[in-house]
Amino acid sequence: MTDTPDDIFDDFDVGEEYPTLMLVARFASMISQTEWFHHIGEPIEQNLLKDSRDYLEALGFPEGYPAEVLDWDDAIACLETNDWNSPAWEAEEQLAASLINEALEFIEEDVLEVALTNVTSKASEHITNAVESASMRWGIDDEEILRAAIGAAVQSCYQAALVIAAEGEEDHPFALKFRLFESGHWPLGVAGTTLNIF
Numbered sequence: 001m002t003d004t005p006d007d008i009f010d011d012f013d014v015g016e017e018y019p020t021l022m023l024v025a026r027f028a029s030m031i032s033q034t035e036w037f038h039h040i041g042e043p044i045e046q047n048l049l050k051d052s053r054d055y056l057e058a059l060g061f062p063e064g065y066p067a068e069v070l071d072w073d074d075a076i077a078c079l080e081t082n083d084w085n086s087p088a089w090e091a092e093e094q095l096a097a098s099l100i101n102e103a104l105e106f107i108e109e110d111v112l113e114v115a116l117t118n119v120t121s122k123a124s125e126h127i128t129n130a131v132e133s134a135s136m137r138w139g140i141d142d143e144e145i146l147r148a149a150i151g152a153a154v155q156s157c158y159q160a161a162l163v164i165a166a167e168g169e170e171d172h173p174f175a176l177k178f179r180l181f182e183s184g185h186w187p188l189g190v191a192g193t194t195l196n197i198f
Contacts, residue, residue, distance in 0.1 A: 018107050021115045023164045028119045036130035036153055039184030040075075040198045041138075044068050048183045052195055055176035055187075059091050064193035072140055075198045078188045079148055088190035095173060096159060102166040116161055123157035124150065149186060156181050 044052070049066060056064035069075050083089070103112055131149045135141065159174035168175065180187040186198040 018111060018115075020103075020165050020167055021107065021111070024115045024119060024161050027161055027164055028122045031119070031123050031157055032126045034126075034182050035184040036127050036181065037134040037149060037184065037186055038130075040134060040186050041070050041072075042185075043070075044185070044197055045183075048180065048185065048197070051176055051179045051183070052187075052197060054171065055173055055180065056190070056193070056195055058171060058173040058176055059088060059095075059190070061088065061190065061193050064190065064195060066195045066197050069188060069196050069198040072138060072142075072145070075186070075188060075196075076142070076145055078191065078196045078198075079145065081191060082189045083191070086190065092159070092173070096162060099162040099166040099168060099174075102168075103162065107165065112165060115165060116158060119161040120154055120158050123154045127153045127157075152186065152188075153181055 044066060052066035053064075056062070056066070069078055100112075107115075127150050131146050131153075134149075135146055140146070156174070156178050160178035162168075163172045163174045177187060180197065188196040188198055190196075
């Protein structure tokens with residue numbers, strides 16, 4: 001029988017040895033309280049508009065702007081045209097690598113991996129349920145798009161957890177990106193300088 005992430009955390013005083021990981025554990029427990037995909041297809045409200053612009057600016061696209069995506073057909077079209085080697089994708093990869101390096105300055109690699117695995121495990125469970133509920137509401141049964149939704153949201157949880165583990169700032173691009181998901185929408189990605197939000 002192998003230890004679960006929670007069992008491994010019990011083997012030492014996380015709060016004393018790795019204080020940021022206590023915050024990561026709290027973050028993991030809050031994932032179930034987020035209204036994942038609850039407001040997809042709805043108009044972008046003012047606070048979401050601000051968070052979107054802040055995210056674009058922090059990511060290195062100060063001239064970028066958010067665009068509303070109001071139905072599944074348009075969302076699918078956006079995903080199909082995404083360039084996964086785009087400047088935005090590259091910027092996120094570099095940010096993630098930088099956060100990992102910062103976190104490893106005061107957290108052992110295997111301990112950090114356990115903490116992040118705990119986050120993605122809990123996120124996957126709750127987000128999968130939320131996506132299934134959303135798909136039933138909308139009458140969508142496209143497995144590929146549903147997997148894309150789950151993957152994007154779980155990745156955002158992982159990225160936000162990295163920010164917490166590395167003692168990053170609240171205005172870090174990954175923290176701002178998580179807020180977009182937290183609003184119940186789905187940021188589909190940056191195309192050119194446009195952030196498409198479903």
